[in-house]
Amino acid sequence: MSTAIIRPILKKDIQPIATLIRSVLVEFGVPKVGTAYEDKSLDDLYTYYQKPRAYYFVIEVNDMILGGGGVAQLENYNGNTCELQKMYFHPSIRGKGYGREMIELCLDKAKQYRYDQCYLETMTYMRTAQAIYQKYGFDYIDGPMGDTGHYSCPVHMIKDLTA
Secondary structure, eight states: OOOOEEEEOOGGGHHHHHHHHHHHHHHTTOOSSSSGGGOGGGGGHHHHTTSTTOEEEEEEETTEEEEEEEEEEOTTOOSSEEEEEEEEEOGGGTTTTHHHHHHHHHHHHHHHTTOSEEEEEEOTTOHHHHHHHHHTTOEEESSOOSOOSOTTOOEEEEEESOO
16 A cells, blocks of 8 residues: 655646545535535635645645645634635545544644634534544534635534544
């Protein structure tokens, strides 16, 4: 088995990561409306993450993009809160610790950027992901923060980064 490389997103990753994310969303039966599936940024994540206090990592194995995740300022929110974004993995690398590694890298970046909180949105039935988020200190909150456009994602979680 080849070693996975986790690195910053590059221009050459634009199409492969968009394809991967959309295929995972379809696999999990996530609605195509009101979720990351229809985000305009998904078609050029490289450019989207070139703004201040934003970062996106990809997981590469044998020159193939098999996962990714990032952080950026929470859209349409005035507080010092980032969002854990676009964290998806190909089935071949799930259950091998990459989710935990990606969360750690993203939270380290969020702390480096001096965000006070990290927010995320997910689907009710993505229980494995929620369990991992909880292990990293994310707590459930009653509703959305900001306006990400992901109105079909009913689960909202937040983590305090100042402690």
